[in-house]
Structure formats: C-alpha cells, structure tokens
Amino acid sequence: MGLTVLSVPFPFAPVGPDVVGGAEQVCAAIDAALVRAGHRSLVVAREGSQVAGTLLPVPAIDGGSDDAARTAVHAAMHTAVRAVIARALEQHPVDVVHLHGIDFHAYLPPPGVPVLVTLHLPLDWYPAEALRPTRPDTWLHPVSRSQARTAPPGARLLPPIENGVAVDRLVIRVPKRRFAVALGRICPEKGFHHALDAARLADFQLLLAGRTHPYPAHERYFRTEIQPRLDPRRRFLGPVGFGRKRWMLGTARCLLAPSLVPETSSLVAMEALAAGTPVVAFPSGALADIVDPGVTGFLVRDAQEMADAIADCDRLDPEACRAQARTRHAADTMLDRYLTLYDQIAHPHAMQAGVA
Incomplete structure (x- = not known):
C-alpha cells in the first residue's frame, strides 16, 4: 500500500529542478522518487516551486533589513507554514511528515503523525533543545558521518543518511x-x-x-x-x-x-x-x-x-x-534509504532499533 509523505523544505527558498541549495535539491529528489515509486508526495513550499507531486503553496513573505523586521517576517512565515501543514493533515491521510528547514521546530505539527527531520546544516546552528525533541514519534537524522560526529551530548539522532546526486x-x-x-x-x-x-x-x-x-x-x-x-x-x-x-x-x-x-x-x-x-x-x-x-x-x-x-x-x-x-555518492542509494525509513516510521512496530 502506498504512503503519503508531506515534505516541508525551508519555506523561504523555492523548490525546483534548478535550485541551488542542497536541502532543496534533496527535497526535490525525494519528491520525484516518491512519485516514481507510486507513493503520494505532498510538498509544502514557497509559491512558484515546481514539484513532481502536489504543491501546497506558502505565500512568499520577504523583506526586512533590520533584526526587528526580519523577526516579524520569520514569525509571519512560520504562522503561514503551520496553517498549510494543519490543512494538509486535515485533508489528506498523511503517513509521515518530513521537515528539512533549520527552523523546523517552529512548525512541528501536534502529536499524532510521525515526523522525520533531516538536519542539513551544522548541528550547532540549531537550538540545542531542537535536537532533543519531546514530541512523540519525532525522528532526527544527520546527512553525513562528518556531521554526526559533531552531535552534542543528549542529541537524539538516527544514523546518518548520506546525501547523493544523480x-x-x-x-x-x-x-x-x-x-x-x-x-x-x-x-x-x-x-x-x-x-x-x-x-x-x-x-x-x-x-x-x-x-x-x-x-x-x-x-x-x-x-x-x-x-x-x-x-x-x-x-x-x-x-x-x-x-x-x-x-x-x-x-x-x-x-x-x-x-x-x-x-x-x-x-x-x-x-x-x-x-x-x-x-x-x-x-x-x-x-x-x-x-x-x-x-x-x-x-x-x-x-x-x-x-x-x-x-x-x-x-x-x-x-x-x-x-x-x-x-x-549515488542518489539512488540515498533515496532507497529514505523510502525504507518512511515505511519504518509509518509502521512503528518496525522501529525496533531506536535512536543512535
């Protein structure tokens, strides 16, 4: 039976075939792999993004040259992302939510659906408490062995899934x-x-x-x-x-x-x-x-x-x-590991190994 995966990249950057950011490239590759494998892919991303599955657009919110203005812009964006995620969970039988943004902790959905978080950036760029989630069924993983070696004490991480390219x-x-x-x-x-x-x-x-x-x-x-x-x-x-x-x-x-x-x-x-x-x-x-x-x-x-x-x-x-x-560095290896992990997370009895 096919899975429904709701992916949420960093909301300030669009997703598409020619994006620059590594996190956005990985998200786009996963979206395409889900569709090829017969699963349903929902992507919460900035309006104008191009996805293989179904785009659930978030309005572009830009602006702010000082700290106060940027804080207000980020708060407005996080509110918009939370609203789109909430509607998606109401309207679709989502099996896994997959978050990619450095600000993922600002729009974690309420307990219920399993959440996977890919940590694309240096671990010390994330708030310490974000790496020790208290929300049930919330799984975090790094993208390389090098990154995993920098994990702070108490971080609750799965083994890394190494990034790959086509x-x-x-x-x-x-x-x-x-x-x-x-x-x-x-x-x-x-x-x-x-x-x-x-x-x-x-x-x-x-x-x-x-x-x-x-x-x-x-x-x-x-x-x-x-x-x-x-x-x-x-x-x-x-x-x-x-x-x-x-x-x-x-x-x-x-x-x-x-x-x-x-x-x-x-x-x-x-x-x-x-x-x-x-x-x-x-x-x-x-x-x-x-x-x-x-x-x-x-x-x-x-x-x-x-x-x-x-x-x-x-x-x-x-x-x-x-x-x-x-x-x-082949993308196929990375994508196979994500699809396997989705299945394990969506079916909790398969998660026997726990965290690393």
Whole structure:
C-alpha cells in the first residue's frame, strides 16, 4: 500500500529542478522518487516551486533589513507554514511528515503523525533543545558521518543518511578546458573570495556561478568581497540551470570549494566527481571525507595552496572521480534509504532499533 509523505523544505527558498541549495535539491529528489515509486508526495513550499507531486503553496513573505523586521517576517512565515501543514493533515491521510528547514521546530505539527527531520546544516546552528525533541514519534537524522560526529551530548539522532546526486545524469565526457569553476550560494561561509584569489594567483580563468539571496549579509558579501575580485578572467555568471552546470563541471579543470564552515555535505563536490572533475577544497566538515587527496582532488589550507593544486589536477584521472561518485555518492542509494525509513516510521512496530 502506498504512503503519503508531506515534505516541508525551508519555506523561504523555492523548490525546483534548478535550485541551488542542497536541502532543496534533496527535497526535490525525494519528491520525484516518491512519485516514481507510486507513493503520494505532498510538498509544502514557497509559491512558484515546481514539484513532481502536489504543491501546497506558502505565500512568499520577504523583506526586512533590520533584526526587528526580519523577526516579524520569520514569525509571519512560520504562522503561514503551520496553517498549510494543519490543512494538509486535515485533508489528506498523511503517513509521515518530513521537515528539512533549520527552523523546523517552529512548525512541528501536534502529536499524532510521525515526523522525520533531516538536519542539513551544522548541528550547532540549531537550538540545542531542537535536537532533543519531546514530541512523540519525532525522528532526527544527520546527512553525513562528518556531521554526526559533531552531535552534542543528549542529541537524539538516527544514523546518518548520506546525501547523493544523480550520477548518471551528470556523466559527461568532453575535453577539459583551461578554467576552474566554483558553484553555490554566494554568502560569506562559502568563502568564494578565496577561490577568486586562488585563480588570480594561478593565472587561471574561474567561472563562479550561484545565487545571491536577498539577505543583507549575503548582498554585502557579494558587493565587498566578490565584485572587487571580478575581471575578464574571473567571471560571475549568476544562477545556472542543470544543463549549463553539467557542461561547466564536465569541461572544467577542477571545482574549487573553499568553504569556511564545516560542510555537512557538499552536493556540488559530488556532482563534480560524477562529471569526472576533481575537487580542490578546504578540509571543512564533509569535504574532507568526499575528497580523496591525490586521487579525486586535493585538500588545501589557503588560497596559495589552492592555486598550486589547480595545476596538479591535470594529473588526476577523471575515471577515478566518476568511479567514486558511482560507489559512494549515488542518489539512488540515498533515496532507497529514505523510502525504507518512511515505511519504518509509518509502521512503528518496525522501529525496533531506536535512536543512535
């Protein structure tokens, strides 16, 4: 008998085929997998989102340049999300609610339906009490072993479900060109100014692609740290769709990932490997587990080491990158684990193992 799963991503970001955020990509992949498997997928997401199942839209609520205004916007959004979730639970026989947002604790439904929470961000970004839920039938899990190792005392977590990417869609065999790429949200913690510095030190072309969300800190970072470093050989492309991203990853000499915070999981690094492109990264969180130094990329400490590693990527075998992606980062493995866990959560007698 098919399941009905109600997914709730972070409500301020849309879900769709070309989204930038890792959490939104995972949510979209799960939504599509549920539909393919014959289950019912309901997605509570920002209006304008594109889903395979049924979209239950939340009005877009933006604005607020100071703390008081942002607090009011978040409160209004949480009220709207709670209302949509409540209506969905009244109108549909939901078996599992799956929450993805960092603010999940603000719209947990009342006790009754089982809830799964995927923790996509560093665990110390969540309120401590959110990691020790008192609501019955509420299950939390990390997205990588690296993230799981940072769990604070008392956190009630299931074993991690490692993120994955659509490896087969990303395979591309084209000649490498003399440029590097960097992709992701344009924000301070991604450290893309270091990638630009490294490309300049290496006298190498860099294509930087991604979205700058309308948050004051993100816009200030782009204005003060990214724009001054751009020139004819270091270019910012803005958001790119899947086809262009695939071409960029496949033809690039390497992907630069200078994250300044512990990455819980780096989907773009996995995508680069699937496209046969090595990754040069700071050893931040899960990146240290994804990159096999000297085989699928290099781990470096600063912009100068990153610049030196760009040239060294010439000697790495694209097939070794693709092989790692197939064996360790395939989305099918991730999706199978989610569908199995949904079935276990929806049928409590199957949850014999308890929490980790």
